[in-house]
Amino acid sequence: MKRTNYQLIDFLDFDPAFKGDEFLWKCGEPLAVREEQGDAVIEIPFQRQKAQNDLEPDTDCPVQMAKLRIRAYGDKILRVAFGFENAELPGSEILHFHTDVQQKTLKVIEDTDCWKIQTADGQLKASINRKAFQLDYWSDLLPAASKGLELVLYPDAEKEIRISAYDQFFPARHDAFALAYVEKEGETRCTTLSFHCEADECFAGTGERFTKMDLAGQTFQLKNQDGQGVNNRRTYKNVPFLLSSRKYGVFMHTSAYSKFSIADHSSRSVQLMSEEPVLDLFFLGGDTPEEILYNYRCLTGFPTKLPLWSFGTWMSRMTYFSEEEVNEICRRLRAEDFPCDVIHLDTGWFRTDWLCEWKFNPERFPDPKRFIKNLREDGYKVSLWQMPYIAREAEQCEEALQNKYMCILEQSEKQGGSNFSALDYAGTIDFTYPKAVEWYKGLLKELLDMGVLCIKTDFGEDIHMQAKYHGMEPEKLNNLYGLLYQKAAYEVTKEITGDGIVWARAGWAGCQRYPLHWGGDSACSWDGLAGSLKGGLHIGLSGFGFWSHDVPGFHSVPDFMNSVVPDDLYVRWTQFGVFSSHLRYHGTSKREPYEYPAIAGIVRKWLKLRYAILPYLVEQSDKTTQTGYPVLRALIFHHANDKMCWHIDDQYYFGDDMMVAPVMNSANKRDVYLPEGEWVNLFSGGQLTGGKWLKNFDCPLDEMPVWVKAGAKITVYPEPVSNTDEMDFARTEKLVFDQTYSGLGNSILANLLKVQK
The missing domain is CATH 2.60.40 (Immunoglobulin-like)
Incomplete structure (x- = not known):
């Protein structure tokens, strides 16, 4: 119209x-x-x-x-x-x-x-x-x-x-x-x-919004759908919550x-x-954005504690197809000293790529329990992809139809969204039906009993609309579906493994109770990086605590599957991932750092830095489960009275003490805003007084604009590890950002972070 x-x-x-x-x-x-x-x-x-x-x-x-x-x-x-x-x-x-x-x-x-x-x-x-x-x-x-x-x-x-x-x-x-x-x-x-609303009033929130920080002057339709990127109005996670600068x-x-x-x-x-x-x-x-978000979480629920291993590196691509391929990737990561905790198998672990049947291909994965056990012994946890739509070719389709575990289609309807396969999906699992929920949990239980530790609850933002569901009309279910879907997977995972965790894409109010969520199918481009960060800031202002993104973007440009990812983009997105609640490499082509030999040494340094700051990240994550704070925070969480901060969508706080400004161009420069306060540069140790802009701040590729509050004491792990199983938090130390701090290269982490060519 x-x-x-x-x-x-x-x-x-x-x-x-x-x-x-x-x-x-x-x-x-x-x-x-x-x-x-x-x-x-x-x-x-x-x-x-x-x-x-x-x-x-x-x-x-x-x-x-x-x-x-x-x-x-x-x-x-x-x-x-x-x-x-x-x-x-x-x-x-x-x-x-x-x-x-x-x-x-x-x-x-x-x-x-x-x-x-x-x-x-x-x-x-x-x-x-x-x-x-x-x-x-x-x-x-x-x-x-x-x-x-x-x-x-x-x-x-x-x-x-x-x-x-x-x-x-x-x-x-x-x-x-x-x-x-x-x-x-x-x-x-x-x-x-x-x-x-007042003439100068600013607003934020409404879900994972891929737009400017101040939402004033815009109208949003709160209807979940496949975002198909992070640079448009479509979004996987709408949340009917709005935060005002008038507090x-x-x-x-x-x-x-x-x-x-x-x-x-x-x-x-x-x-x-x-x-x-x-x-x-x-x-x-509330007197602060955090207090307002705390009150919101008091209504819709708090994020729950996540296991230590989840904060390590996740390695994935679309997709790994066999036990041999996975084993070789895991071997090379260890041999070449890239710390990693999770290996994720995306769409290719079934008998046919994308044909989700919740069963390993018996030829390519002949003994999945042994396969998972061997990986676990080497410090790798296994995460598996699946979806809530059942293909007509799926082994479970007839059972689901007969028992009404999935919706009953009123007319033929092809499932929309980013379906990269040629499969026709017969229906959507009906999570409004308790028997269907238990049936679905049973499918996941078999995998979790094998030793799988996380289920990727992909999709869920679109459902079959020309259909009947047990509990409600599809128009009311569409937005709510992700919550019901993620709740089921989260509950059975916690029951079997002891850890409540999913890796989810769709979202609505309340989904923050079932972490964690990621930002969907971003383009491997500077625009994709910028859009991802905008989405992360707004979802953090909408009650979610843990949020991640695909490093270095999900799909290539202009060839969706095959265009080469630039080295500098790979590094800069890795840096953004290191300073996010969770770090996962994923996408349509090669994502392993050794596949980028010119910058592999820089990436290794950054992954080691990630593991060095895990104790600090765990502290901040614990705070996220008890307050209104997310891990990745818009500047307004700490500077709500600074009008400038209501318009900054390319910088953020990482926890209480670190302010991060990702470089999102090939020029290795950007403008950085330092809010009021005293700041210490993480890399150089240089100290500055805030309340000003740093124009065209020059930052070499192996560094990143990160400032720490003067006087902060950051808990770090000063010893090299290949995965979190090797960490003993009794051995942590404090990195103190006072007058004696002279840069990361002169700190207790210096030897750990030397760039290896």
Whole structure:
């Protein structure tokens, strides 16, 4: 549909000719407020509007009454729910309340000019203006304005979030609606709520967004789909959560297709829309982004602790095809002194490439248990690829169809997304059906019992839509599917191995409980590197704690499978991986560092640095499981009051103390912003005072712009290892960044990090 720049059509998806049987129902001034089971319930009238762009009440249609329920949790969480008749607000797989999330009783204070809603201890949580308009009447050229919903929310009893009662040109032409719903053919098609934003307000979050840091001025459709890269609007991980520079957050509890218009359709409003008849919103207060994200995790769950080996190097490509090939790669990595912990087998370990049957090819992997055991003895853990779609040629297809373990197709539908095979998928495993979940867990259990330690839960952002599922309609399941899928794999992995871990691509609110996730199919290019980092920053601002990416990008350019990866890109992306929560080489062609002889020595140095800083990374990871911090953090986590940091999407904090600025060009230069504070260059030891830009900072290929907070004490492992099995954390030391620090080459890690040609 061509854009019209009118809100009804472009945001609420009305037919531009208004020929459909659909109508807008717009809220009016609240008529009553009352206390009900600890909540405040507001009675609001809705008047149907005529089917046209300029609003005009359809007075032939009776007014409809609806409830807006407000509930307080603790001191900084306010829940606003519309369209629910019962006091018991809905739960779902998305919500995972922390024990600290306790309802607080609300009281209503009514007077002539204002209704106030506050807690028993006097915290103001909401107010409704009842004053009449102040007018200086001189013209009846236009109809008089009618009172709307003048509601102000105070999630932390301080910051105001004002519902957008009058975002309009004249009374008939609105650019946003405070609260409204759309009726189509007698059913509610969608609901919308808008709140005021300031002219200079910045926003971040909404999932793994491959765009600039400040999201103001954009509209996003929250519909998971195969991103097919990291440089477009499509994304694998949408999260209906938004963080504001005014230090509040908004979480929309839903799995329905939704939209966020962030100072876009109207520069005065943030508009939320969900394709369902209800709205369930949480407004979150806090003094810092971390505190707001902590409150969000208190609602949807915290990332869980990951095993030490997962922080080592993962080696993969698409794909390894035999035991002999894997053994030779693992042998060479050890012989040439590239530390590595995980060998990942992608699409080729089955009898036919991409034909996922959860069984090793008996000719190419004749004794998988022995194969895995031998690798384990050499310090390698095995990760396996699979997918949630069952091909018609798969051994399990008939069983799954007969037992309804996968969806029942209502009509022939070819699975979309980046399917690089010629296979036709008969259906999607139905994780809304408990028996299907147990069946799927049984398939994975056989592999985990062999010694496999991690399952790559690939795909999941697309499902068969022309199909029936046991638990919900596909339109509601699509976004939620990744969570159900990853939960099943995570639970059985933890049950068998003791470690809860998956390697996942799709995502929605709550998926952070089942780490870890990676950024999908990025291009092997500087653009792919930049897009990946943007995605990592936004997903970290959306509740996820552990996130990775394919080094040095997934697919080649311009030949998808065969273009050569440039040496400098390989090195620079390796550096980014070293300073990410997890480091995995993967892609459509050779990824092993010895295949790049001109820069193999530099890569070896960087992998050794990775293992040297693992103790620090483990400390930061533990913090991630208990706070609102991710491992890879946008600068605003630590400099929320620095307006510059709300616009920087190519630098980040790695934990508490390290600030990283990846080089993303072949010129070996970049501009670097040093926020306020005292900083020490990791490589040179040079010390600088922040609050300024370093223009055209020159950085040779074997180094990286990394600054450490002055005075920081970084826990390191000063001895060479080939894998984490060889590490004894009782032998760690502190690398102190004070006046005595004179550079990495003169530190306790000097001998460990010498470049070997």
